[in-house]
Amino acid sequence: MTVGLPVVLDAMGGDHGPAETVAGAVLAQRTHHVPVILVGDEPRLTGELRGHDAIGEVATVHAEDTVPMAERGPGAAALATSSLAVGCRLVSSGAGGAFVSAGSTGAVVSCAVRGIGRSGGVLRPALAVALPSLRGGASVLVDAGATADPSPAMVAQFALLGTAYARTVLGRADPVVGLLSIGSEPGKGNRLTRRAEELLAGSPLRFHGNIEGHDVLAGTVDVIVTDGFTGNVMLKNIEGCVRTTLTMVAEAGIASADRLTEVARRYSPETHGGAALLGLLSTVVVAHGSSRAATIARACAVAYALSGQNPVAGLEAVATEPVP
Amino acid sequence: MTVGLPVVLDAMGGDHGPAETVAGAVLAQRTHHVPVILVGDEPRLTGELRGHDAIGEVATVHAEDTVPMAERGPGAAALATSSLAVGCRLVSSGAGGAFVSAGSTGAVVSCAVRGIGRSGGVLRPALAVALPSLRGGASVLVDAGATADPSPAMVAQFALLGTAYARTVLGRADPVVGLLSIGSEPGKGNRLTRRAEELLAGSPLRFHGNIEGHDVLAGTVDVIVTDGFTGNVMLKNIEGCVRTTLTMVAEAGIASADRLTEVARRYSPETHGGAALLGLLSTVVVAHGSSRAATIARACAVAYALSGQNPVAGLEAVATEPVP
Numbered sequence: 072m073t074v075g076l077p078v079v080l081d082a083m084g085g086d087h088g089p090a091e092t093v094a095g096a097v098l099a100q101r102t103h104h105v106p107v108i109l110v111g112d113e114p115r116l117t118g119e120l121r122g123h124d125a126i127g128e129v130a131t132v133h134a135e136d137t138v139p140m141a142e143r144g145p146g147a148a149a150l151a152t153s154s155l156a157v158g159c160r161l162v163s164s165g166a167g168g169a170f171v172s173a174g175s176t177g178a179v180v181s182c183a184v185r186g187i188g189r190s191g192g193v194l195r196p197a198l199a200v201a202l203p204s205l206r207g208g209a210s211v212l213v214d215a216g217a218t219a220d221p222s223p224a225m226v227a228q229f230a231l232l233g234t235a236y237a238r239t240v241l242g243r244a245d246p247v248v249g250l251l252s253i254g255s256e257p258g259k260g261n262r263l264t265r266r267a268e269e270l271l272a273g274s275p276l277r278f279h280g281n282i283e284g285h286d287v288l289a290g291t292v293d294v295i296v297t298d299g300f301t302g303n304v305m306l307k308n309i310e311g312c313v314r315t316t317l318t319m320v321a322e323a324g325i326a327s328a329d330r331l332t333e334v335a336r337r338y339s340p341e342t343h344g345g346a347a348l349l350g351l352l353s354t355v356v357v358a359h360g361s362s363r364a365a366t367i368a369r370a371c372a373v374a375y376a377l378s379g380q381n382p383v384a385g386l387e388a389v390a391t392e393p394v395p
Numbered sequence: 396m397t398v399g400l401p402v403v404l405d406a407m408g409g410d411h412g413p414a415e416t417v418a419g420a421v422l423a424q425r426t427h428h429v430p431v432i433l434v435g436d437e438p439r440l441t442g443e444l445r446g447h448d449a450i451g452e453v454a455t456v457h458a459e460d461t462v463p464m465a466e467r468g469p470g471a472a473a474l475a476t477s478s479l480a481v482g483c484r485l486v487s488s489g490a491g492g493a494f495v496s497a498g499s500t501g502a503v504v505s506c507a508v509r510g511i512g513r514s515g516g517v518l519r520p521a522l523a524v525a526l527p528s529l530r531g532g533a534s535v536l537v538d539a540g541a542t543a544d545p546s547p548a549m550v551a552q553f554a555l556l557g558t559a560y561a562r563t564v565l566g567r568a569d570p571v572v573g574l575l576s577i578g579s580e581p582g583k584g585n586r587l588t589r590r591a592e593e594l595l596a597g598s599p600l601r602f603h604g605n606i607e608g609h610d611v612l613a614g615t616v617d618v619i620v621t622d623g624f625t626g627n628v629m630l631k632n633i634e635g636c637v638r639t640t641l642t643m644v645a646e647a648g649i650a651s652a653d654r655l656t657e658v659a660r661r662y663s664p665e666t667h668g669g670a671a672l673l674g675l676l677s678t679v680v681v682a683h684g685s686s687r688a689a690t691i692a693r694a695c696a697v698a699y700a701l702s703g704q705n706p707v708a709g710l711e712a713v714a715t716e717p718v719p
Contacts, residue, residue, distance in 0.1 A: 177578070203639075219585040252624075252628075260624070283628070284631025284632030285632065285635030288632075299577070300588075300625070304629060305608060308612075308629050312611075312640070317644075319658045320658050323658060326649045326650040330647075334643045334647060334649070
């Protein structure tokens with residue numbers, strides 16, 4: 072069990088850099104009681120900590136470089152001196168229990184897979200994102216973009232990882248899993264979902280069956296399982312669709328933009344603290360690039376809560392395939 | 396050229412049956428000046444026509460059976476005596492120039508592919524659906540669900556079919572095509588999109604490159620190309636997301652549900668008349684199952700406008716592959 076180990080935070084990631092990440096670390100420690108290690112450019116970190124009167128209160132580790140936010144960076148995992156790579160090594164060495172970054176998702180995923188490594192039996196990692204539900208509460212979408220071309224067995228494993236997330240982060244005692252497809256009847260879908268559906272139906276998971284696009288925000292199930300391509304397209308589509316709908320409401324003069332931000336906030340990453348990369352030896356949380364201090368602190372709290380869990384127990388009962 | 400041939404309308408399709416389809420046919424003829432042939436249970440059609448004082452004004456053809464709306468019907472294409480099959484045969488025989496149904500999408504697609512057949516060189520048909528754009532106007536999503544597992548060449552063909560649709564139905568002189576993916580940079584995506592991207596980049600189409608989920612309603616491009624699985628999931632997700640967002644606005648007490656229906660209507664199938672099945676020898680339009688008379692009439696008008704076109708010219712310049 073790694074509960075109690077500090078959360079390692081990439082202080083250089085995100086659109087706002089150390090100004091927000093350091094503030095987030097201070098908030099995480101003071102408000103959420105989550106110990107944090109900041110990784111990044113030491114002089115800048117010290118300067119920011121001084122501004123919060125928090126010198127000596129939050130641990131720091133120096134890293135020479137920063138991986139730029141542009142997704143096509145200079146070979147993310149190769150930049151061994153970056154705050155991303157140094158942070159992952161700290162977790163891998165046991166100095167930290169979880170890693171949090173608001174850097175580019177692609178760079179964090181590739182760095183974390185190489186630097187931290189997959190849990191035994193996990194074929195591929197998956198990104199889990201909590202979505203608001205019309206019924207109140209939230210459901211989890213997995214995979215939201217880590218693995219674009221999974222096999223059916225990988226999709227079945229994502230369901231198991233998502234079930235563990237729904238228990239730990241969303242507090243569901245017995246999460247219900249739905250497989251995203253193009254028809255609710257058994258057998259509807261593409262080659263990937265038809266086989267994944269069979270695996271899930273034969274697994275010990277609580278499988279509802281196929282769900283469709285309109286079920287995603289309706290709260291039909293607790294865990295929405297799909298491949299990383301469909302999941303990522305849909306997640307970004309939801310962001311755009313909410314924005315478009317609220318803009319149309321504002322432009323129609325029905326409500327003020329100010330009041331509508333209340334609704335926009337329900338879809339905001341602030342609410343749920345970012346995407347969790349599931350299936351690695353330690354917990355990794357990818358916060359939204361636009362995260363401010365409060366979101367960073369929430370992401371640290373989610374990472375801390377997840378770090379004591381063992382979500383990969385029972386993999387062999389869900390899907391078997393030679394691990395590549 | 397088949398312009399001027401009547402539109403064949405499946406009078407038994409849709410949630411509301413002949414009450415709405417016959418009213419739609421009358422409206423199409425009287426308001427849109429589109430000639431219609433109604434196919435279905437003759438006595439019921441005559442009864443409905445009498446109610447509109449339209450006996451002798453709209454042509455009818457009898458069909459013994461009806462394919463139920465439940466998607467897993469009794470082998471749709473096999474039910475040769477259904478209004479769907481009879482309607483497709485009328486178009487195939489040259490009595491009609493286009494076919495319209497508000498029946499189950501799966502049943503219409505399978506019946507139309509067998510009964511009407513693909514255009515020369517077309518590998519697979521694709522469903523085109525017009526989506527509202529934040530910039531005003533609309534863009535077209537293709538494939539919205541006809542072909543769940545297309546090859547890269549099929550996806551490239553969908554782009555050509557969608558370009559023709561954007562010219563004819565949306566009035567774009569030189570439509571811009573975007574390939575739906577999980578990153579805007581070249582090479583981002585899954586196996587399917589990476590190859591489709593190369594084909595599109597080398598084609599004579601006006602290819603913008605990859606677009607992401609948040610671009611779909613933003614009006615970034617005129618033609619949004621994707622596989623039928625992703626397209627269908629996303630289309631249904633948009634419906635659910637708009638409904639959820641507007642419900643949240645209403646529940647927050649920010650605006651009345653009544654006023655919000657103005658916005659909901661912009662996403663409604665009423666606006667654009669349904670999905671067009673592209674790539675067949677004759678035009679087929681699938682109206683939403685919930686369509687009322689006005690939507691049916693609009694679908695007939697779209698089908699009539701499309702029926703004179705030859706959207707498949709230039710296929711060989713876009714993608715080559717042995718036609719199965």
